Amino acid sequence: MGRRSSHTPEELRELILEASTELISEGGLTGLSAREIARRINYSPGTLYNVFENLDDLVLTIEGRLIDGLAAELDKVPAQDSPMEQALAMGRAYLNYTSKKPKLWNLLFEHHLPAGREVPVWYQQKLDSVMQRVEAVVSPLMPRRSAEDVTRSAHVLWAGVHGITSLATADKLAVVTSEGAGPLVDLLISAYLQGINQSAKPAR
Amino acid sequence: MGRRSSHTPEELRELILEASTELISEGGLTGLSAREIARRINYSPGTLYNVFENLDDLVLTIEGRLIDGLAAELDKVPAQDSPMEQALAMGRAYLNYTSKKPKLWNLLFEHHLPAGREVPVWYQQKLDSVMQRVEAVVSPLMPRRSAEDVTRSAHVLWAGVHGITSLATADKLAVVTSEGAGPLVDLLISAYLQGINQSAKPAR
DNA sequence: ACCTGAACACCGTTCAAGT
């Protein structure tokens, strides 16, 4: 049939990403399908594969944007506050950002690449950039610790906050839901950061 | 065609669950398909639906068994040790149990029921039973706190350990992988439990 | 150059028909 579209390549790309984001926001990763995207934007399924390698590629692109969005939110945390206040503010920023479209954010953890495929470099870099922001805030709170320990703590907090929001989202593991994730995230951050300071190197 | 099988209903049920467990262990939730199960056990796809309502029902059954298995492992933690030692031991037991078949354990967090469907009661009860074991160990470590605070802390630790192992498993979020989950779990548990004791009620 | 749509190899689930 040939060209029929009134869209530039960039527009088409955005169209696809928008439709995909919407589908995921509504139904999670399960709600996404190449054919349904095509239907919504009025193109044939084949067209998607001119723009993206495959669905994994498309999803990875969306994930990248989500991470960028979080990074931007974390940057808004006032730098003049005390480190502990900044840490708590980051936790709340994470929660605030991710809870708008929980299923969309959950993409980062639901989506697994097929065995063998590695995450692209740019993806890892985006993630590292977020981790660095966390480290920067955690670091002054553990002055006697090595850089490795700071990194470890940043990872623990990142994973912990993820764990809490993830369980809160999954209505299935509703153990947590009853109280909402907010207080739990506060609790994790404040208790952890106080504990890390006052303890000798933990056993092991 | 009619009956052809040499299996009792119970045997057939186990056959299905075994094949499913194997498929998930290898390829995660994505690796599971009704038709592939049927192929492996030499039945037609339709037969699965005599035994289970649908794939969600089947998966939920597997999840239940996984939770039971974890509960059994947690019960092995020596009760005469100090509470802090018990808490750390539980963390390691979790890690040990779940890291044997990471993709299988990940099922608990990858699998979401379709919108509207609630988790069955027996499932919630199994989960509660695990949470109670955690609370029992955490409780003596925070003597001045209310029962609600103890529950909150158990949730925080459960979610935190889940978060760490989950990120460690997803090769995608390989930030954590480099060091292995073990030290991070230890760190989370020891720092958090020390922090919770020495702080006043956290700000908020 | 760009897009289509048929084609291929898959899905989950149902249910009439067979033994």
Add this chain to the structure above:
DNA sequence: ACCTGAACACCGTTCAAGT
């Protein structure tokens, strides 16, 4: 009573053919 397998409504991805 139990099981089959065709049928229905879906998938992701490719690629010859069309404009």
